[in-house]
Amino acid sequence: MQAGRLRSSLLSVVLTGTKSEIWKLKKVRCLNIYPWSGGNCSCDMVFIYTLQNKTPKLLWSFDTWDKADGGFKRAYAENSELIVELFGDDKFENDEWEFDFPKGKVIGYCCPTAYTKIRFKWNGEKFTAQGTPELFDYDWKKEMKNKLEKEK
Numbered sequence: 001m002q003a004g005r006l007r008s009s010l011l012s013v014v015l016t017g018t019k020s021e022i023w024k025l026k027k028v029r030c031l032n033i034y035p036w037s038g039g040n041c042s043c044d045m046v047f048i049y050t051l052q053n054k055t056p057k058l059l060w061s062f063d064t065w066d067k068a069d070g071g072f073k074r075a076y077a078e079n080s081e082l083i084v085e086l087f088g089d090d091k092f093e094n095d096e097w098e099f100d101f102p103k104g105k106v107i108g109y110c111c112p113t114a115y116t117k118i119r120f121k122w123n124g125e126k127f128t129a130q131g132t133p134e135l136f137d138y139d140w141k142k143e144m145k146n147k148l149e150k151e152k
Contacts, residue, residue, distance in 0.1 A: 042109075044072040048082065048127070060127050062097060068112040070099025082120040082127055087112035087138065092120075092129045102135065111140045 048060040064072040064086060073085035089102040102114040117134040120127035 042067045042071055046072060046075065046084075048075075059122070064097075065099040067109045068107070069101055069109060070097065071112065073112075073115050078119075080121070081130060082122070083117060084120065085115050085117050087115045089114060089135055090116040090118070091133055092118050095126075105137075112138050113140070114138050 043066055044064045046062050046064065047058060049056045049058045051057070064070050065088075067087060069088045070090055071087040073087055075082065075084045077083070086099070089100045091098040105113040107113055115136055115138045117136065119130040121130050
């Protein structure tokens with residue numbers, strides 16, 4: 001890679017959810033970009049936007065960390081909330097992300113063993129975290145097997 005050049009992949013564009021959930025979020029969309037760093041980092045840039053007069057209007061953007069330590073899993077609409085799922089044991093407090101490995105379940109950056117679901121609500125100016133982040137176990141071997149079977 002040449003100095004000063006950045007390559008990226010567009011991973012996802014729209015939030016999943018029912019049409020009514022997305023309408024309640026004012027047609028909010030999620031754009032997830034994975035920058036190719038030339039190394040083994042697997043960080044993402046996430047952009048949440050809406051359309052205003054047929055023009056994209058950025059509502060929020062954030063960066064994620066690396067794979068099992070704050071890596072992006074997915075984002076979707078549910079019950080008029082924006083749900084963000086990140087790998088690891090993560091928090092969003094005072095408009096700042098805090099990424100961590102789940103205690104006692106660390107394999108390494110390669111292999112997530114848990115993910116955090118954080119709910120956000122749009123208050124007219126910004127997305128604010130709602131309630132306590134939920135931590136779930138994640139079986140990366142099973143997910144990889146399912147993904148490979150779908151690709152056949």
